[in-house]
Amino acid sequence: MTPSGDHSTAEALGLLVKETQAILHLRMAERLRHLELSVPQYACLQALDHTPASTSSDLARHAFVSRQSMNVLLQGLEKRGLIERSEEPGPRRERATVLTPAAISLLGRARTEVAAVAKTMTGHLSASDTSRLLTLLSSCRDALVESGAG
Template identity: 35%
Template sequence: MNDNTSYTGYLAWQFSQAMGARLEKELRTLDLTLAQHSALQRALNTPGVSSADAARGAGITAQSMGAAVNGLVERGLMERRPHATNRRVLCLHITEEGRHLAERARALVGGVNDDALAILSPAERATAHDLLHRLVEHLNPAALPPHT
């Protein structure tokens, strides 16, 4: 029998769906969505990022990111500031309260990650991480931080 589970991409999608559901459930305890978490982390790691770049990095639409950012701005966790040279672009900056929440969320996400990967040995985890990193770099490089 040749079903979808014979495709690595399908299995990766299933894993992504399961992880996304776990992450959403845990992030709800901090009153965050996965998109809001992505926006906070992107603004924390790349101060002044545009909403469009944050959306590309998260793999979601600009409209979805806009809604996520609106909620964060309303809660005082993030600010939109004008771009230095392009008046049409608004840059995202995390507030001090947002920074604290982002750090709590990052720790929570780490716990979900550790729990999900507990079935793998440390060497298997490293291999899986390296392979997924290469695939994301190939398919959605905007999701990764810039090389330093």
């Protein structure tokens, strides 16, 4: 028996969003591989570009990884000379992190790769459909964030 009504439509939408996210992640990983970047590393560099001196906890939230995974990720980026971490720990003993010039250059190339994936994803949509989809998905995200606050 197939469920009917809004419940099944909402469930199907949730599954479609998850499937789309998984394929998007795969395509981004494919495009970033030649730059020797993973999707979480890219997300971390993006977050640092938008919010310099972020802590590893902040970066973990932006990259959708655990704090422990973020610390390993940051160690790898630091060894590659892509980030610098302050010597002095801040609140909660975390060290602020900033991008190096090499990371800024790499991030520019990575953004081009990710933009190509996004363009493929939305290529069959009109500009107004893309804008509307952005608004609708933002609303869905916000509803989930609000539901977790209670």
